[in-house]
Amino acid sequence: MKTVLVIGAYGMIGSGIVRALRAEGHRVIGLGRNRHAALRAFPMIDWFIQDLDFMTEPRAWADVLDEVEFVVNCAGTHGIGGRVEAELVHHSAVAALASICADTGIGLIHMSCAGASVDSSDPHLRHIGAGDAAVAVFGGEYWILRPGLVLGEGASAPGRVLRALAAVRLFRLTAFARRRVQTVALPDLADAVLQCLDGDIAAGTIADIVEAEPQAMTTLIRDLRVWLGIGPGGLPLHLPAVLLWPLALGGTVLATLGWRPALQLATLRRLSRDVLGDPAPWVAAGGDPPRPMARNLAMLPATSDTRAAAGLAQLLPLIVILLALITGTSGVASWFEREALYALLEGTGLPQNLRDALVYGTVFIQVSLGMMLLMRRTARMAAWGVITLALIFLVAATRVVPTLWFDPMVPLLNLLAVIMLGVIVLIALPRR
Incomplete structure (x- = not known):
């Protein structure tokens, strides 16, 4: 049994990893900024209630990492908190964490995303890429995992947008028609973390965690309609970018009022480009290849709550x-x-x-x-x-x-x- 700190433990990815770690008998400590959300998600684990905006120096992590053997960093802003918060959460706090982990011999499994790079034209991906670079520079025992579009019971901001599009019954909405995406199921991503934790993957591995074949975005939306029980039918209606960008701007304005709308400028930028990765390095490192999207959706049946949430996302x-x-x-x-x-x-x-x-x-x-x-x-x-x-x-x-x-x-x-x-x-x- 290992003691593992999961940062962002009540988020979509973090919660899936917490469940997988606990199922394997590990002791899990969570870190998040909201006490109510933390205790609602996992009242049975210990929690540190901290804001990563204020953890940009190594000394800020000292008490949190006491007795911890591994850290899984799943924190992210999804572009919601603005440029300053993205820099703090994805780069400054990550650099401080990587520094103290390297100095103390604590293993760090850092969750990045496919396409992250310091040279990216997307500010969000650029901040994440800077955090990846900091982890690699400080060295120590680290793994950098870069998932594609994660499919799970919950959904990230891009995933919520796609589910909302798929949930419209009367119209078969299409958007981002020329874009391609590679997905990964949350259970597969959690298994990748466990493989790193168990020593099956060499430290220093930097790998994309994605399915082998890319999917057209329109195919993904169609398959999500079938998954939600709506079916592939409906009147075809394409949503052009000229309509989506003003809506995303409105979502970004709402974010300044404290809301977390899925459709924001950062989300739209992410969906307006291909979400692609190369699974070969992960497989070469000994990792289990992620399953294809169709199989993942078949293994993750949509419940009535999932359908209701997808519909309510449009109306709330x-x-x-x-x-x-x-x-x-x-x-x-x-x-x-x-x-x-x-x-x-x-x-x-x-x-x-x-x-x-x-x-x-x-x-x-x-x-x-x-x-x-x-x-x-x-x-x-x-x-x-x-x-x-x-x-x-x-x-x-x-x-x-x-x-x-x-x-x-x-x-x-x-x-x-x-x-x-x-x-x-x-x-x-x-x-x-």
């Missing part, structure tokens, strides 16, 4: 934006129609100062909740606020103006719809 951003617009614009409309609100309160017998507080307070709360919904950190709190406010309106209106239930515009029934939207947001958004 729209639901959040819709709820924010309804809430915020209701506040603005209340400001311009405050005389009508005063008229409704006229017969309640409330003193003037309390009526003022109700009218102006309602406007302020609604506009504030609308703005809070657009920020990921406060979205769940805002959803609770929207539900609570709608329930208060519902009860108060029923007591004070019960005739609103029979109004042709059915405002109280509309409040029930708002409450349901808030409930959907609460269910779909994980706590952070």
